[in-house]
Amino acid sequence: MTQNAGSTITRMLQMHPQIDKSPFDLGALTECIDACFECAQICTSCADACLGETEHAGHLMHCIRLNSDCADICITTGRVLVRQTQPELAVIRAQLQSCLAACKACGDECQQHAEKMSMKHCEVCMESCRRCEQACQALLATLN
Amino acid sequence: MTQNAGSTITRMLQMHPQIDKSPFDLGALTECIDACFECAQICTSCADACLGETEHAGHLMHCIRLNSDCADICITTGRVLVRQTQPELAVIRAQLQSCLAACKACGDECQQHAEKMSMKHCEVCMESCRRCEQACQALLATLN
Amino acid sequence: MTQNAGSTITRMLQMHPQIDKSPFDLGALTECIDACFECAQICTSCADACLGETEHAGHLMHCIRLNSDCADICITTGRVLVRQTQPELAVIRAQLQSCLAACKACGDECQQHAEKMSMKHCEVCMESCRRCEQACQALLATLN
Amino acid sequence: MTQNAGSTITRMLQMHPQIDKSPFDLGALTECIDACFECAQICTSCADACLGETEHAGHLMHCIRLNSDCADICITTGRVLVRQTQPELAVIRAQLQSCLAACKACGDECQQHAEKMSMKHCEVCMESCRRCEQACQALLATLN
Numbered sequence: 001m002t003q004n005a006g007s008t009i010t011r012m013l014q015m016h017p018q019i020d021k022s023p024f025d026l027g028a029l030t031e032c033i034d035a036c037f038e039c040a041q042i043c044t045s046c047a048d049a050c051l052g053e054t055e056h057a058g059h060l061m062h063c064i065r066l067n068s069d070c071a072d073i074c075i076t077t078g079r080v081l082v083r084q085t086q087p088e089l090a091v092i093r094a095q096l097q098s099c100l101a102a103c104k105a106c107g108d109e110c111q112q113h114a115e116k117m118s119m120k121h122c123e124v125c126m127e128s129c130r131r132c133e134q135a136c137q138a139l140l141a142t143l144n
Numbered sequence: 145m146t147q148n149a150g151s152t153i154t155r156m157l158q159m160h161p162q163i164d165k166s167p168f169d170l171g172a173l174t175e176c177i178d179a180c181f182e183c184a185q186i187c188t189s190c191a192d193a194c195l196g197e198t199e200h201a202g203h204l205m206h207c208i209r210l211n212s213d214c215a216d217i218c219i220t221t222g223r224v225l226v227r228q229t230q231p232e233l234a235v236i237r238a239q240l241q242s243c244l245a246a247c248k249a250c251g252d253e254c255q256q257h258a259e260k261m262s263m264k265h266c267e268v269c270m271e272s273c274r275r276c277e278q279a280c281q282a283l284l285a286t287l288n
Numbered sequence: 289m290t291q292n293a294g295s296t297i298t299r300m301l302q303m304h305p306q307i308d309k310s311p312f313d314l315g316a317l318t319e320c321i322d323a324c325f326e327c328a329q330i331c332t333s334c335a336d337a338c339l340g341e342t343e344h345a346g347h348l349m350h351c352i353r354l355n356s357d358c359a360d361i362c363i364t365t366g367r368v369l370v371r372q373t374q375p376e377l378a379v380i381r382a383q384l385q386s387c388l389a390a391c392k393a394c395g396d397e398c399q400q401h402a403e404k405m406s407m408k409h410c411e412v413c414m415e416s417c418r419r420c421e422q423a424c425q426a427l428l429a430t431l432n
Numbered sequence: 433m434t435q436n437a438g439s440t441i442t443r444m445l446q447m448h449p450q451i452d453k454s455p456f457d458l459g460a461l462t463e464c465i466d467a468c469f470e471c472a473q474i475c476t477s478c479a480d481a482c483l484g485e486t487e488h489a490g491h492l493m494h495c496i497r498l499n500s501d502c503a504d505i506c507i508t509t510g511r512v513l514v515r516q517t518q519p520e521l522a523v524i525r526a527q528l529q530s531c532l533a534a535c536k537a538c539g540d541e542c543q544q545h546a547e548k549m550s551m552k553h554c555e556v557c558m559e560s561c562r563r564c565e566q567a568c569q570a571l572l573a574t575l576n
Contacts, residue, residue, distance in 0.1 A: 008182060008272065012189040015264040018196040037181050038152060044226045045156040051352055052162040052229035057345050062518045064339055068356075069512050069523055075219060076508040080501050082188045085196035086494045091501055094533040098526035105520045120159040128152065195496055201489050206374045208483055212500075213368050213379055220364040224357050230350045232393045235357055238386035245382040296470060296560065300477040303552040306484040325469055326440060332514045333444040340450040340517035363507060370476045373484035408447040416440065 009033055009082070018085050025142045028135075029081060035135035036078030036099065039128045043071035043106060046125035056117065063109050063122065070106040073099055074132060081139075093143060096136045103133035153177055153226070162229050169286045172279075173225060179279035180222030180243065183272045187215035187250060190269035200261065207253050207266065214250040217243055218276060225283075237287060240280045247277035297321055297370070306373050313430045316423075317369060323423035324366030324387065327416045331359035331394060334413035344405065351397050351410065358394040361387055362420060369427075381431060384424045391421035441465055441514070450517050457574045460567075461513060467567035468510030468531065471560045475503035475538060478557035488549065495541050495554065502538040505531055506564060513571075525575060528568045535565035 010030045013019055019026075047067035050060035057064075077099040080092060107129030114123035154174045157163055163170075191211035194204035201208075221243040224236060251273030258267035298318045301307055307314075335355035338348035345352075365387040368380060395417030402411035442462045445451055451458075479499035482492035489496075509531040512524060539561030546555035 008268065009185055009189060012186055012193065012265055012268050015268070016189070016193045016196060017198070018193075033185070037185055041153055041177065041181055041222065041226060042156055044223050045153060045160070045228075048227040048229050048353070048356075049156065049160045049162075051349055052160060054161070054346055054349070057349070058342055061339055061342070061345070065336070065515055065518050066520060066523075068336075068515065069520070069527075071223075072508045072511050073523070073527060076504045078185065079188050079215075079504050082185060083192040083497060083500065084189075085192050086497050088498060088501070088537045091498075091505070091530070091533045091537050094526075094530035095501075095505060098523070098530045101523045101526040105523050121156055124152065124156050124159070192497070192500075195493055198490055198493070201493070202486055205483055205486070205489070209371060209374050209480070210376060210379075212371065212480075213376070213383075216364045216367050217379070217383060220360045223360050227353060227356065230353050232354060232357070235354075235361070235386070235389045235393050238382075238389040239357075239361060242379070242382035242386045245379045249376045249379050296556065297473055297477060300474055300481065300553055300556050303556070304477070304481045304484060305486070306481075321473065325473055329441055329465065329469055329510065329514060330444055332511050333441060333448070333516075336515040336517050337444065337448045337450075340448060342449070359511075366473065367476050367503075370473060371480040372477075373480050409444055412440065412444050412447070 013084060016084050022084050023087065023089065023143065024084075024139070028139045028142050032135040032139040033078050033081045035128075035132040036074045036081065039103060039132035040071045040074035040078065042125050042128040043067045043074065046110065046121050047071065049121040053119070059117070060113065063113055066102075066106040066109050067125070070102040070129065073102040077136070089143060093140065096140050100133055100136045100140075103129040103136065107133060157228060160228050166228050167231065167233065167287065168283070172283045172286050176279040176283040177222050177225045179272075179276040180218045180225065183247060183276035184215045184218035184222065186269050186272040187211045187218065190254065190265050191215065193265040197263070203261070204257065207257060210246075210250040210253050211269070214246040214273065217246040221280070233287060237284065240284050244277055244280045244284075247273040247280065251277060301372060304372050310372050311375065311377065311431065312427070316427045316430050320423040320427040321366050321369045323416075323420040324362045324369065327391060327420035328359045328362035328366065330413050330416040331355040331362065334398065334409050335359065337409040341407070347405070348401065351401060354390075354394040354397050355413070358390040358417065361390040365424070377431060381428065384428050388421055388424045388428075391417040391424065395421060445516060448516050454516050455519065455521065455575065456516075456571070460571045460574050464567040464571040465510050465513045467560075467564040468506045468513065471535060471564035472503045472506035472510065474557050474560040475499045475506065478542065478553050479503065481553040485551075491549070492545065495545055498534075498538040498541050499557070502534040502561065505534040509568070521575060525572065528572050532565055532568045532572075535561040535568065539565060
């Protein structure tokens with residue numbers, strides 16, 4: 001029943017008055033925006049789920065920290081990418097690089113807990129981080 | 145091709161170690177989380193699209209302001225709702241009330257520009273605001 | 289050596305082109321903006337400090353959760369209050385009420401850890417939460 | 433009457449249980465955290481003040497856009513820096529680089545409006561952006 005945010009942002013950007021001047025590939029852009037917002041949501045949830053693992057919270061300290069950073073960085077990256085009025089590529093590239101680094105670090109940490117401790121929420125979070133990392137990489141590639 | 149963030153958060157919450165203690169109806173909760181994140185995305189886009197309407201930017205000043213508030217409020221509401229470890233209902237209810245008010249004000253303003261100025265991005269934004277307002281109302285109803 | 293953000297925002301708002309139409313008392317407004325941004329910073333720090341209390345992290349779970357909500361809510365409240373172009377009082381009042389509730393809940397929780405566990409970072413965080421709660425209350429009083 | 437957030441975060445970090453393991457110079461760190469939160473506040477205000485410049489809003493479009501990005505990026509950078517439990521230097525360095533780029537672009541744009549249009553709010557915003565850019569540069573230098 002839930003709508004797909006990805007398709008709604010595609011509709012929005014198609015109606016944007018400055019979209020003809022956009023330096024972005026619209027498909028790669030909306031994929032990346034969608035991945036950033038999803039990853040922000042899932043990392044916020046993973047930090048909270050790790051906190052709720054009462055017995056294991058000590059082992060998950062680094063995961064909670066990386067989840068928190070990754071959630072903040074993904075939201076900001078998503079919002080910067082949504083804006084299509086006179087984009088500043090130097091800022092956008094640097095923020096995409098930071099998002100890449102955050103998703104890589106968080107995805108790697110979650111993968112360990114998924115594999116060694118069978119943490120299912122870390123497995124889902126790892127998938128969101130990997131998807132977002134790849135979407136940032138793909139979008140950066142279209143800008144070079 | 146894009147995944148549905150709504151279904152990913154449902155998977156996450158089903159694996160959450162504290163979900164059995166949740167005071168929320170899981171369907172109403174994930175619908176509301178999804179609506180908040182989508183509305184944050186679309187309001188950020190509508191503020192930026194209105195800014196890019198060079199000739200009409202003056203008439204859209206109030207819309208840009210409400211979009212900006214609504215985007216910030218929806219992200220925060222979405223993140224507060226995502227967290228399921230020891231939720232504090234007084235805080236959650238108050239933040240849902242604020243989200244309701246923001247979506248109502250922003251949806252009403254966008255409706256005017258959709259109807260009187262045929263602003264298509266305002267029409268899509270109005271739909272996201274209405275959906276989010278209703279999802280907050282429905283979730284609040286389950287908490288009383 | 290650090291400048292005082294409180295005085296910088298006062299200078300900004302004095303130069304704002306719409307400040308003559310502001311429904312706010314400028315002193316109560318800048319005090320509240322400053323308190324919101326400080327509380328966001330300190331709650332982010334307290335959540336992280338509690339997480340770093342390896343032996344006690346289990347007892348601090350509720351505190352980390354409330355700190356995280358309070359940080360998000362305070363940033364959003366601060367940003368909404370900073371905006372002085374055509375403010376929407378229904379939205380602002382509701383967000384101030386939510387900020388009040390978050391600072392009350394977080395301040396009460398931190399007070400317990402300051403008193404019973406001698407957690408010094410919780411003591412500083414409690415002070416920031418109380419200051420922000422009072423600043424929101426004072427600002428709300430000027431709006432009624 | 434307002435307290436100095438900069439000194440409160442210094443007190444918090446001195447009581448942080450993991451601060452002995454911090455790879456940061458505490459003076460450079462707190463200076464940078466304070467500069468990020470101030471710049472976020474001032475950029476949010478400058479975007480809103482530019483929007484309120486009814487006659488000139490068209491000329492200020494790029495400024496509003498850069499202010500909005502810079503505000504989001506500064507808040508996220510400030511929150512990532514506040515966290516001292518098991519910091520991930522690759523993520524922190526990348527986010528500092530993005531903050532540098534955003535403050536440089538926004539500061540340059542504001543400088544033009546301060547000089548050519550005598551926009552006083554842009555002058556104050558330029559100062560906050562320059563201060564934040566330098567604080568990020570100084571902190572990055574201590575990490576290499």
